[in-house]
Amino acid sequence: MIDLKNITKTFDHKGKKNIALSNISLSVPEGKIVGVIGESGAGKSTLIRCVNLLERPNSGEVWIDGQNLMELSPSKLTAARKNIGMIFQHFNLLSSRTVFDNIAFPLELSHTSKAKIKNRVYELVELVGLTDKLDSYPVNLSGGQKQRVAIARTLASNPKVLLSDEATSALDPSTTRSILSLLKDLNKELGITILLITHEMDVVKQICDDIAVMNRGKLIEQGSVSAIFSNPKTELAQRFISSSLHLEIPIDYQKRITHMPEEGKHPLLKLQISGNTVDEPVLSEISRLFDINNNIISAQMDYAGGVKFGVMLTEFIGTISKEIAAIEYLKSKNIKVTLLGYV
Numbered sequence: 001m002i003d004l005k006n007i008t009k010t011f012d013h014k015g016k017k018n019i020a021l022s023n024i025s026l027s028v029p030e031g032k033i034v035g036v037i038g039e040s041g042a043g044k045s046t047l048i049r050c051v052n053l054l055e056r057p058n059s060g061e062v063w064i065d066g067q068n069l070m071e072l073s074p075s076k077l078t079a080a081r082k083n084i085g086m087i088f089q090h091f092n093l094l095s096s097r098t099v100f101d102n103i104a105f106p107l108e109l110s111h112t113s114k115a116k117i118k119n120r121v122y123e124l125v126e127l128v129g130l131t132d133k134l135d136s137y138p139v140n141l142s143g144g145q146k147q148r149v150a151i152a153r154t155l156a157s158n159p160k161v162l163l164s165d166e167a168t169s170a171l172d173p174s175t176t177r178s179i180l181s182l183l184k185d186l187n188k189e190l191g192i193t194i195l196l197i198t199h200e201m202d203v204v205k206q207i208c209d210d211i212a213v214m215n216r217g218k219l220i221e222q223g224s225v226s227a228i229f230s231n232p233k234t235e236l237a238q239r240f241i242s243s244s245l246h247l248e249i250p251i252d253y254q255k256r257i258t259h260m261p262e263e264g265k266h267p268l269l270k271l272q273i274s275g276n277t278v279d280e281p282v283l284s285e286i287s288r289l290f291d292i293n294n295n296i297i298s299a300q301m302d303y304a305g306g307v308k309f310g311v312m313l314t315e316f317i318g319t320i321s322k323e324i325a326a327i328e329y330l331k332s333k334n335i336k337v338t339l340l341g342y343v
């Protein structure tokens with residue numbers, strides 16, 4: 001449904017060329033949800049704005065539903081854009097219009113009759129769960145409700161594609177979850193194809209089928225959510241995955257941790273487990289093979305794309321040589337082991 005081919009975009013800034021996107025190719029099959037994740041300045045907004053040509057790439061092809069937008073005349077481009085809805089972090093509602101009138105706005109612009117507008121707006125508020133807010137103004141709505149109005153407004157013209165530009169970044173975690181589950185429901189019920197950009201792995205984890213990881217204007221890794229979570233290839237993807245697992249060293253341990261081994265202290269390890277290893281009894285194996293007592297301090301397991309993964313803080317208590325051998329054994333099982341210090 002969306003096929004970006006070799007997209008490059010540069011900006012001129014004070015006489016210098018800033019390469020925002022470098023030879024990016026990305027496909028979003030019909031009915032799928034793809035998330036592009038990257039840190040600030042990676043080029044995510046520029047990329048998503050290239051999909052509807054709000055930003056025109058310097059080179060490359062932007063195919064939407066079988067049409068290369070780069071080759072369309074202005075009038076055909078306007079028509080093609082009706083197929084592409086977009087929602088934003090700051091909702092972009094018209095403050096002087098009620099919920100009804102905000103949602104009706106694009107229909108008014110396309111000269112839809114009043115009776116049809118009324119029917120469609122009623123359908124849309126039902127879909128996004130805002131039937132009791134038709135006469136409210138944006139100022140009287142919560143962030144989540146404003147985003148629901150924005151979603152209803154963008155769905156008014158029945159787009160096949162929905163672009164989401166950090167649509168949940170301004171929302172608290174529980175509102176984020178409810179907006180993401182609304183997007184997932186719309187994807188299932190209407191078959192709408194979604195491309196979203198975010199800097200949060202939690203967002204990707206909750207609703208995406210595929211992930212693309214961006215860094216400095218390049219796509220450095222892409223694949224299904226399950227493939228990337230079970231076997232992240234780049235350091236950045238690993239970091240995003242860890243950031244979605246929230247595990248802190250307890251204060252008591254932080255106070256007594258040392259960087260160098262000391263008499264009576266033992267290694268404190270962070271183990272990142274994913275893919276097949278997650279179902280192997282590796283911790284009991286190392287207890288048996290290396291005579292290690294394993295003192296688990298905290299652990300978090302999670303699911304994404306049908307794959308189980310997790311992170312654990314644990315203290316290995318054994319002789320120094322066996323502690324080292326046990327760590328090597330874990331690494332051989334594709335567990336990422338980080339030595340945090342000695343406690």
Ligand SMILES: Nc1ncnc2c1ncn2[C@@H]1O[C@H](COP(=O)(O)OP(=O)(O)OP(=O)(O)O)[C@@H](O)[C@H]1O
Pocket residue numbers: 011012013018019020038039040041042043044045046047199
């Ligand atoms: N209109 C512009 N003029 C000049 N440079 C720009 C423009 N828009 C973006 N850039 C530059 O392009 C690069 C990518 O920016 P972009 O906003 O796409 O990144 P991002 O990943 O969306 O970041 P953030 O998450 O902070 O919004 C940055 O170096 C930015 O400074």
